[in-house]
Amino acid sequence: ALKIIMDSDPGIDDAAAITMALNNPNLDVKLITAVAGNVTVDKTTANVLKLVHFFDQDVPVAAGAAEPLIKPFEDAARIHGESGMPGYDFGDDYGQPIAKTAVEALHDAIMAEDEVTLVPTGSYTNIALLFKQYPEVKSHIKQIVAMGGSISGGNMTSVAEFNVFTDPDAAAIMYNSGVPIVMVGLDVTLKALLTPATIEQLPALGETGKMLHGLITHYNDGNEESGHPMHDVNTIYYLLHPESYTTKEMWVDVQTSGPAIGATVADVRGAYHDGKTNAKVCVDIDDKAFNEWFLAEVEKIEK
Numbered sequence: 001a002l003k004i005i006m007d008s009d010p011g012i013d014d015a016a017a018i019t020m021a022l023n024n025p026n027l028d029v030k031l032i033t034a035v036a037g038n039v040t041v042d043k044t045t046a047n048v049l050k051l052v053h054f055f056d057q058d059v060p061v062a063a064g065a066a067e068p069l070i071k072p073f074e075d076a077a078r079i080h081g082e083s084g085m086p087g088y089d090f091g092d093d094y095g096q097p098i099a100k101t102a103v104e105a106l107h108d109a110i111m112a113e114d115e116v117t118l119v120p121t122g123s124y125t126n127i128a129l130l131f132k133q134y135p136e137v138k139s140h141i142k143q144i145v146a147m148g149g150s151i152s153g154g155n156m157t158s159v160a161e162f163n164v165f166t167d168p169d170a171a172a173i174m175y176n177s178g179v180p181i182v183m184v185g186l187d188v189t190l191k192a193l194l195t196p197a198t199i200e201q202l203p204a205l206g207e208t209g210k211m212l213h214g215l216i217t218h219y220n221d222g223n224e225e226s227g228h229p230m231h232d233v234n235t236i237y238y239l240l241h242p243e244s245y246t247t248k249e250m251w252v253d254v255q256t257s258g259p260a261i262g263a264t265v266a267d268v269r270g271a272y273h274d275g276k277t278n279a280k281v282c283v284d285i286d287d288k289a290f291n292e293w294f295l296a297e298v299e300k301i302e303k
């Protein structure tokens with residue numbers, strides 16, 4: 001199985017991504033760290049713990065950064081609810097994070113492996129701090145498959161996507177780290193909407209289907225007619241089914257100030273950076289295959 005480490009801010013689509021990762025035999029989740037983003041870090045940490053407990057797994061969970069490196073913190077509770085995971089009662093008994101901070105836990109978990117894939121689905125604050133403090137981890141990371149960014153317009157401003165907009169300075173550090181990055185941005189995630197027909201079938205697929213249905217029907221991204229974007233789930237789907245994506249190698253820069261703050265700017269023509277690239281950008285997806293895979297995966301989960 002592919003060894004992965006997730007760094008997330010659940011968040012309804014993060015919760016769906018964690019659900020898919022924890023239950024797939026081809027993925028071996030070594031650690032999940034939490035970061036402030038959709039809601040505060042105490043809540044995102046609790047939400048990761050709720051999911052690990054729901055699936056009765058013993059994956060370690062560590063709490064990370066409470067705020068971006070420089071920019072003031074702003075949550076997205078208007079999209080994901082006050083708790084970050086509304087619409088399902090996970091109970092109060094879901095345990096505690098490990099004593100290590102996210103940066104320490106990431107360092108130890110990465111150095112313990114020859115090669116691991118990092119999957120960030122929140123802002124990249126923990127990862128930027130990790131790379132500054134422990135640059136030696138970089139050579140142990142096979143690639144970073146990151147949800148965030150866009151080369152075709154934003155969801156926070158006309159040019160900026162939420163995860164990058166939340167902590168643009170961290171995103172700039174990650175994109176300039178030299179570690180290979182797959183950018184899973186709005187260019188594909190806004191195309192891969194979970195359709196109303198897919199969502200309608202979830203409650204019949206067991207407790208996991210009921211849980212996801214509860215969350216998704218409380219999700220203010222997308223709507224009942226068009227369906228809902230499962231942004232973060234695309235990272236997991238990409239790892240398992242890269243053939244469903246069209247990608248292009250590009251150089252991606254991040255705007256850290258000014259009116260375009262949080263924008264990912266790609267050197268689409270390859271001219272400015274002399275043909276050098278730092279990311280594989282997902283530019284298209286088979287959204288029908290995504291919907292079919294999503295349902296089939298939930299159906300396979302025993303709970």
Ligand code: BDR
Nearest residue numbers: 011013014121162163231
């Ligand atoms: C990203 O922003 C968050 O609200 C979602 O969880 C996703 O990671 C989409 O822009």
Ligand code: CA
Nearest residue numbers: 011014121122
């Ligand atoms: Ca997220």
